[in-house]
Amino acid sequence: MGKPTGFMDYERKENQAVKPKDRIENFNEFHTPLSQEERKKQGARCMECGVPFCQSGMMIGGMTSGCPLNNLIPEWNDLLFTDNMGQALNRLLKTNNFPEFTARVCPAPCEAACTCGLNGNPVSIKENELEIIENGFEKGYIKANPPKIRTGKKVAIIGSGPSGLAAADQLNKRGHLVTVFEREDRIGGLLMYGIPNMKLEKHIIDRKIDIMKEEGVTFVTGADVGGNYKANKITKEFDSVILTCGASNPRDINVPGRDAKGIHFAVDFLKSTTKSLLDSNLKEGTYISAKDENVLVIGGGDTGNDCVGTSVRHGAKSVIQLEMMPKLPDQRAENNPWPEWPRVCKTDYGQEEAIEVFGHDPRVYQTTVKEFVADEAGNVCKAKLVKLESKFNEEAKRYFMAEVSGSEYEVDVDLVLIAAGFLGTQSYVAQAFGVDLNERTNVATEYGTYKTMEDNVFVAGDMRRGQSLVVWAIREGREVAKEVDTHLMGYSNLK
The missing domain is CATH 3.50.50.60 (FAD/NAD(P)-binding domain)
Structure with missing residues (x-):
């Protein structure tokens, strides 16, 4: 450990995000890296634990705890702190072929299992990883290295x-x-x-x-x-x-009116935007557009959040995101101890942007769709929603979400995006x-x-x-x- 007191000397700092009202003007990544000196301090916060849960990759309670790739996290955190970036890169690539991907899109189960998180904020492992790999590209450490011998297989x-x-x-x-x-x-x-x-x-x-x-x-x-x-x-x-x-099989919503026009799977919506963005910077107009539409996103996970963020960038008139389950607590509950994955409420980038644009959180909890209503042209125009409550099934010995009698209500919708998983x-x-x-x-x-x-x-x-x-x-x-x-x-x- 290069700095034994690093976790006490330095507070966790994260790459600064561009403000929501500015970043929704484009589809670019929106975090500004810390200076090299500040990032080294973040590496110094790692305690090089005797038992590094961050790299364990265990399943606890059906959820991932620690890195499934068993990344050598304490080693390259220390190498980052001591400015040995070449060796840090070598240790990183030893277990991960694509840290440039995971450092951007992984939900960081490593950080959820970091010992520093027991009494404070965890080490910024994901952003440290990003610094190491991007420095490798910038300095020319990463280059093609074809195998010298071919097997013929x-x-x-x-x-x-x-x-x-x-x-x-x-x-x-x-x-x-x-x-x-x-x-x-x-x-x-x-x-x-x-x-x-x-x-x-x-x-x-x-x-x-x-x-x-x-x-x-x-x-x-x-x-x-x-x-x-x-x-x-x-x-x-x-x-x-x-x-x-x-x-690749998206989960559907089987309710009356599902065949109305304007109801799409989230994967098709997101793909159409990305493809159009890459092909013509959205100029050819063949993508599924949320511009000036009342958008209903069904699903509270990462894909649902991506649909919210994309819809805001399109210029949606309004966005509602449905979540069948109750809102998670803001802090770990007693029955969800470290190093389990924290089942807590997280406001992601798309929700932050919707709050900025529309003045409120787009998420509506314990609610699902009961029926879609189409206009005379066959386009979806309304959704009938119903509130849900948790009940215990004695026969199955488990809880399930049941409709609350008399809780139905309607919302205007022009575009429905189903993000209910695969x-x-x-x-x-x-x-x-x-x-x-x-x-x-x-x-x-x-x-x-x-x-x-x-x-x-x-x-x-x-x-x-x-x-x-x-x-x-x-x-x-x-x-x-x-x-x-x-x-x-x-x-x-x-x-």
């Missing part, structure tokens, strides 16, 4: 999200010939079209993809495997196949490779492995585990790469 990866990219990066480093197939027109999967620009600008993805290309990874876009691209062609040409297509993989890809789905509609694997029931076909990421975090997807990509490497070579030196 060919691996196909279907899907270019974080798990597919991590697997590709690892297997290419091992010397295998890797080809990544992506059905969209750009590489990145969820990172490209599922996460808005203000959280992850797309040139950050392109920067890394360019390096991977230089290192020998082949990328094929517009290849909808199981659709316009035959799966049997891939299985014949490649020694192994890894399926990393994500959990149910599993799209079946046509699984069918194309002849792999089975489990009861959760994820691709089934042999217990404790990434191998499907089909020879030479593996699966990783959300397609295997269900909807999850980018950091979990990267971990699965790394682990499936090691398993495939062992399958092909009889052993593996991948970590």
Whole structure:
């Protein structure tokens, strides 16, 4: 530990956010980095604990505690403090292929498990990570390093999200010939079209993809495997196949009036904005627009918040965000102790912006949609909402949310965005490779492995585990790469 008293000497400081009324004028990232000296102090706050919960990656109470990648956080925090940035970068990249992604979009379970958070504010681990990786790019430490020896083994990866990219990066480093197939027109999967620009600008993805290309990874876009691209062609040409297509089936809302025009899945809304932004800076006007619309967002998670922030940037007339569950407490409850993930109320960037523009929090708790109403042209014009309350089901021995009798009311809506999560993989890809789905509609694997029931076909990421975090997807990509490497070579030196 470079400074044993750092956690007492320095207060937590975060990168300053551009004010909401200013940042909604564009889709750019909106945090200004601290000075190098201030960031070093943030590294000094790390206590290098004897048991570093921050890097544990455990599941406690069904929730992630600590980094699933087991990042060597105390080590690179100390190296940041002592200004040994090259070595800090080496330690960071030892466990994480894409810290430039996770440092921007990860909810930081590492910080939630930081020991400093027991009695004060946790170390700003996520922003320290961002400083290390961006300094690496700025100083030219990060450059293409193709493998010196090729094995001659060919691996196909279907899907270019974080798990597919991590697997590709690892297997290419091992010397295998890797080809990544992506059905969209750009590489990145969820990172490209599922996460808005203000959280992850797309040139950050392109920067890394360019390096991977230089290192020998082949990328094929517009290849909808199981659709316009035959799966049997891939299985014949490649020694192994890894399926990393994500959990792409959005959960729907089954209520009367659902077929009205103007009701969209959140993923389609966000994708249309990002694609139009990249293609023409929104000038071609083919995206789903919230301008001058009364917007109803169904879902209180990160995707729902992204819909709120995007709608505000479009110039929405109003925004309501529905959450079925009660508002979480502002501080940890007694039954939610450290180092569990803190189940507390968080006001995210989109909600902050809606508060600035409309003067109130867009979230409405313990409420759901009972019916959509369409006008004569078939466009949604109203939503009938109903309040919910928690009740205990004696037979099932669990609580559930039930409608409150007589609590129905109507709101004017012109655009509805369903951000209720995802149910599993799209079946046509699984069918194309002849792999089975489990009861959760994820691709089934042999217990404790990434191998499907089909020879030479593996699966990783959300397609295997269900909807999850980018950091979990990267971990699965790394682990499936090691398993495939062992399958092909009889052993593996991948970590």
